[in-house]
Every structure is written in structure tokens, then in C-alpha cells.
Amino acid sequence: MYECLRQRFRQIMAAKQFLSTVKYVAGTKPVFLLSEIAAYLDDPLTVGQMYAALQPHLAGFGLSALKTGEDYTISRPQQSPLYTLNTAEEKRLAAYLSLGSMPSVLEDAIEQYITRKTGKDWSDPIILERLRHAIVAQKDDYWKPADKRSLQYTKGYAVLGYLAYHFPVYFMQARYLFAQLARDGLLKRDMTVLDLGTGPGVMPLALEDFWRCLDNARATVSSIERSKENIEAFGALARSIATPDPQVTIEPPKEADITSPGDVLLPDRIDLMIFSNVLNELAGLPLAKRADLVMTYAERLAPDGTILIIEPAEEVTSTGLRAMSLALKKRGLSIYAPCTFVWGTNCTPDRCWSFQTAPSIRPTRIMNTLASCNEPFRYVNTDIKYSYVMLRKDGKVRTSCNIPKEMKALRLSKVHLNVGKRITVVAAKMSEDLGDKETHIFRLCDGSAEKPVYAMLPAFHIMPSNRELGIAPYGTILEIRNVLVRYNPDHDAYNLFVSRDTMVIPLVK
Structure with missing residues (x-):
């Protein structure tokens, strides 16, 4: 021995x-x-x-x-230059994001694929009923505790139900994430992209569609998927939107399980690595093992590359992503966005339910047809809500914040000592409006709080001096002066009440 x-x-x-x-x-x-x-x-x-x-x-x-x-x-190869949007591209991108639906050619392709796979028109009552059953089964399974879920979207009507119900929303939300990468200067003129657990190809197809907003950028997309039926669907949809001279080269998916990185040959220098709605499905792996898995793939990330992890906005899954983000940060990656550690501390992610929202999409023809029944709400999926994290190797962050020494700002970890007092804080706005027309509510985070902290802005207190709280984008660092601290025992959280005398100032736009 x-x-x-x-x-x-x-x-x-x-x-x-x-x-x-x-x-x-x-x-x-x-x-x-x-x-x-x-x-x-x-x-x-x-x-x-x-x-x-x-x-x-x-x-x-x-x-x-x-x-x-x-x-x-x-x-040591010469790195591809970063891609900077020109004025025409910025205008084109704004118009693109205003579109409320997938490209019609892709919607048609999904309908045609369902028709071809089932041997009957997708609108046949029998096919519709089977799709409804698959969608309901998937939703019921999703709401089970994590260790009880099967979350199998890999064969038969499970794949077809995914195409009908989940695909459109995931495709549309990808536009906002790619737009953020583009506007933040994280894209390159010539990129290598890897999508892990691609399913029927949502992210590669969305990337190809998005790249048409760019004048001189190209990309090659590799992907891994274990399900033969998903790979088949991916191929059919990719062929439907193919063009003679594509800006994006989509390589055939590699059939493999992402939990076995050594089973597949991967590119050496990956500029963008994507885990979209997949890590939360690895319920059999504890958090530490999932983080180790990501780090194994991160060995192939280019020194200036980005890892994008996306998960649904559901509370348990979203909170799990924050725990995963911190685990990866402790393993040496830097969190580029959306989190900002104002005081240089590590956060307590156990109750960090934070997600991004965007305008709802228009229902597809399949959704509208499926909804022609007694319970239409079950089959229309149009809300865009997602949690995400972007990680880097090079320490680059989207927003850095240096608090001036003369600013008497209090850490959110200290608010419990100031209940009933008026204070000044510096924190990131980490939610859209969680309240209603009478009281607007926004989650705040500075990377130090042990319990959730929310800013509460009653509608009758909205003034020019505090209006920025409502209109600032997700992730913006705000200085909030003169807010009243209260404790909410029902939720074991702290509320910072914003009044007409409160001033809200963006520190970094």
C-alpha cells in the first residue's frame, strides 16, 4: 500500500x-x-x-x-476581437426585442414536426388531448420536491409537449440574455459556443436567430444532448431556419450525458458556455457535485469567456441557482452578473429569490388551440421570468461599486440593529416590482444580508427624488437615503419604507 x-x-x-x-x-x-x-x-x-x-x-x-x-x-492563438454594436445594430436590436413572438418559420416548423411525428395533423383532437396530458404531467412533476421529480423531456409526447408549451418562452427569453451579452461587450467577432443539455436546441436556434441583428459576427455552436428524440427534433427545427450563408454554424448535437464530460470531444477554447434549464434537473447530484461538474467544463472556457447559467424563476429552483453561483465563486470563478458584492463579502443565498422579467410573449397557434377547452389557463405559457448568472475566469464584473468614505451607508447585515430608524443604504435592485398598484416592492441586496431586505414604495409617496427605484433596471446599484427600517415577522424579513423624503440615486448605470 x-x-x-x-x-x-x-x-x-x-x-x-x-x-x-x-x-x-x-x-x-x-x-x-x-x-x-x-x-x-x-x-x-x-x-x-x-x-x-x-x-x-x-x-x-x-x-x-x-x-x-x-x-x-x-x-497561443490570437484572440478574436470583442464585438462592439454600432448605432444601426443598436436600433435593430431594440426593434428585435420588441417582437412578441418567435419567427413564423420556426412556429410552422414545430407544427410540422408534431404532425410528422404523430402521423396526424397537430390540430387533430386526439393529438391535442395527448399534448394536454403531456403538458399537465410535466407541470405536475415540476412542482414536486426536487428529490421526487423525474423531469423527463426526452421521448414521445414529453418532447412534443415541451415544443408546444416550453420552447416558445425559453426561445424568447434567450433574446434578452444574448442582448445583454452584446450590449455589455461580451460577444466576439468569431465565437465558439457550447450548449450543455440542449434538449431540442432552444439556445442554438435562438442564437442563430439573434445573430441576424449583427452585421459582422459569426459563431460556431456545439451542443450535448442525451435524448435521441430531442436530437431528432433539434435537427428538424434547425433545417427549417437554415440559410445558404449562415452567420451561425450549428454543428450536429453530440449524443452524451453532460454528467460524463470525458465521454465527448469538446472544443478547446469556448467563448460562451450555456447551461439552460438543465442543472436544476440533476437532482441526483448534490450541490457540490454539480458545482464540480461546471468547473470541469470550465477548464475548456477561454480565458475571456463567459459561462451563462439559466434556471426557471420558481422559488426553490431560483434560490438553488444563487447557492450554485456562490459555490462556483468559492471555486475561483467570478460572478459577472447579476450579483454585485458591494462590501466584498459573500452573500447568504438560502433565501435569495431573485429573477428577471420581460414582457409576455404572444401565444402561439398551438397554445391557443390547446386552450380551447374547459381549463385554458393550463396550456398557455407566455410569462417571461427567469433567473440567471454569468460567470467569468478573468475576474471581470458587470458592475463594480466603490463607496466613498464620506458616504455613511449601512450594510444590510446591520439593518436589524436599526429597526425604527432612518438610514442610508447602497444596494442592488434585485427584482422587478413584486408589489401591486398601491405599494411597489423591490428586493435589495448588497451581498451582506442574512435575511431578505425589501424596499417598499407606496404609490402616493412616489416623487421625482425616489422614482428611480421603480424605473432602474434589474441589477442597478442604488444609493437610498433616509429610509425607515421595519421588521416583518410574518416573513422574517426587513422592509425599508421609501417616503417622499427619501432620495434614490443610481451609483452605476
Whole structure:
């Protein structure tokens, strides 16, 4: 046993020496053969062994490998320039986001696919009833406790029901996320994208549709999906929107389980990595294991790449995403958005229910037809509400906040000591309006609070000095002066009452 431990220790030390040597040589030579590294090593390794050890780290080191005979040429490729929107693209993007429905060609394609798969017209009463049954079953399953869910959208009418009910909303909400990436300068002129657990291809198809707003950007999209029927649906829909000279090249999905990263060959330098409505479905994996899984894939992320994780806005799932975000932050990734850690502390995510909203979409023909029954509300899905996090390797954040020393702002972790007092806080607006016409309610976060904190603005107290609370975008850092602290025992939370004497000032727009 001692000899086995000794051998394992030598292997670990040899791997560390090899990787550190590669980094050193890459810093001194722009191009070199992998075989050259052998001369520096205490324990000899073959080129094949060296490549196997280096390949998972290529993206993290900012390197690429090209097969050269029996060897590999290692180089530091020139990074694709960031993509900056021009004025025409900004106008085009604003018009694009105002569209309330999917492209008609895609809506037609979903109808045609359901017709082809079932052998009857999608509007046939029998087909409609089976779709209704699949949709209700999926919704009932979703509302079960996480450890009781099956969440299988992988075959038969489960796939068709997903296309009819979930696909349109997820497709439309992707527009807002891609628009944020574009406006924040996180896209590149030539991008490599990986979508993990792609299902019937919502994100790749939405990305191809979105890229038409851009004049000179191109992308190649790889994806992983375990379900053959989802892959079949993806292929049919992709063919329906294909153009002769596409800006986006959608590669055929790789059939694999995302929980087994070693089973599939992935790009070395991924600029955008997407987990859309998939991590919450890995109920069999504890949080730490899911975070480790993301970090395994993150080894392939380009040094200036972005990981985008999206989950439904339902409370348990949304809160779970915040816990996942913090776990990934502790593993070395930085949270680009939407969270801002105003005081440089780690948050307490257990009760952090935070999500983005956007205007509702128009129901599709299938939704309207399915709704022609006794319980129409069950089959119309038009609300856009989602939780997301964008993560980076390079420490870049969307919003940084330096609080001036002269500003007497209180951390939200201290509000419990100031109940009944008027205070000043600096925090991010982390929800849309959660209230009603009489009282507007917004979640606040500064990364320090242990219990939820909300800003309460009665309608009759709205003034120019505090109006920014309502109109500021999700994630905006606000200085809120002269608010009254109250404790809400029913929800074990704190409310900051905004009055006519309160001033709300955006610190970072």
C-alpha cells in the first residue's frame, strides 16, 4: 500500500511539473512542439501522455494544439476581437426585442414536426388531448420536491409537449440574455459556443436567430444532448431556419450525458458556455457535485469567456441557482452578473429569490388551440421570468461599486440593529416590482444580508427624488437615503419604507 501511495504521489508531482513547464515555455516561445517539453522533465513522458495531460488545460492556459505528424504544435492563438454594436445594430436590436413572438418559420416548423411525428395533423383532437396530458404531467412533476421529480423531456409526447408549451418562452427569453451579452461587450467577432443539455436546441436556434441583428459576427455552436428524440427534433427545427450563408454554424448535437464530460470531444477554447434549464434537473447530484461538474467544463472556457447559467424563476429552483453561483465563486470563478458584492463579502443565498422579467410573449397557434377547452389557463405559457448568472475566469464584473468614505451607508447585515430608524443604504435592485398598484416592492441586496431586505414604495409617496427605484433596471446599484427600517415577522424579513423624503440615486448605470 505504501508503494502505491508513493507511486501516486510521484504521478501527481510529475503532472504538476509538466504543466508548470508548459506554462513557462509558452511564456518564452510563441510556438513550440510538445515533444520539446520532454527535455525539461525529471520523469519522461511520451507525446501522447503529455497531450492527454495538457488537453483539458489548453483553454485555461490560453493555448491551442495542432496535430503535426506524431507531435503537436502548441501556440497561443490570437484572440478574436470583442464585438462592439454600432448605432444601426443598436436600433435593430431594440426593434428585435420588441417582437412578441418567435419567427413564423420556426412556429410552422414545430407544427410540422408534431404532425410528422404523430402521423396526424397537430390540430387533430386526439393529438391535442395527448399534448394536454403531456403538458399537465410535466407541470405536475415540476412542482414536486426536487428529490421526487423525474423531469423527463426526452421521448414521445414529453418532447412534443415541451415544443408546444416550453420552447416558445425559453426561445424568447434567450433574446434578452444574448442582448445583454452584446450590449455589455461580451460577444466576439468569431465565437465558439457550447450548449450543455440542449434538449431540442432552444439556445442554438435562438442564437442563430439573434445573430441576424449583427452585421459582422459569426459563431460556431456545439451542443450535448442525451435524448435521441430531442436530437431528432433539434435537427428538424434547425433545417427549417437554415440559410445558404449562415452567420451561425450549428454543428450536429453530440449524443452524451453532460454528467460524463470525458465521454465527448469538446472544443478547446469556448467563448460562451450555456447551461439552460438543465442543472436544476440533476437532482441526483448534490450541490457540490454539480458545482464540480461546471468547473470541469470550465477548464475548456477561454480565458475571456463567459459561462451563462439559466434556471426557471420558481422559488426553490431560483434560490438553488444563487447557492450554485456562490459555490462556483468559492471555486475561483467570478460572478459577472447579476450579483454585485458591494462590501466584498459573500452573500447568504438560502433565501435569495431573485429573477428577471420581460414582457409576455404572444401565444402561439398551438397554445391557443390547446386552450380551447374547459381549463385554458393550463396550456398557455407566455410569462417571461427567469433567473440567471454569468460567470467569468478573468475576474471581470458587470458592475463594480466603490463607496466613498464620506458616504455613511449601512450594510444590510446591520439593518436589524436599526429597526425604527432612518438610514442610508447602497444596494442592488434585485427584482422587478413584486408589489401591486398601491405599494411597489423591490428586493435589495448588497451581498451582506442574512435575511431578505425589501424596499417598499407606496404609490402616493412616489416623487421625482425616489422614482428611480421603480424605473432602474434589474441589477442597478442604488444609493437610498433616509429610509425607515421595519421588521416583518410574518416573513422574517426587513422592509425599508421609501417616503417622499427619501432620495434614490443610481451609483452605476
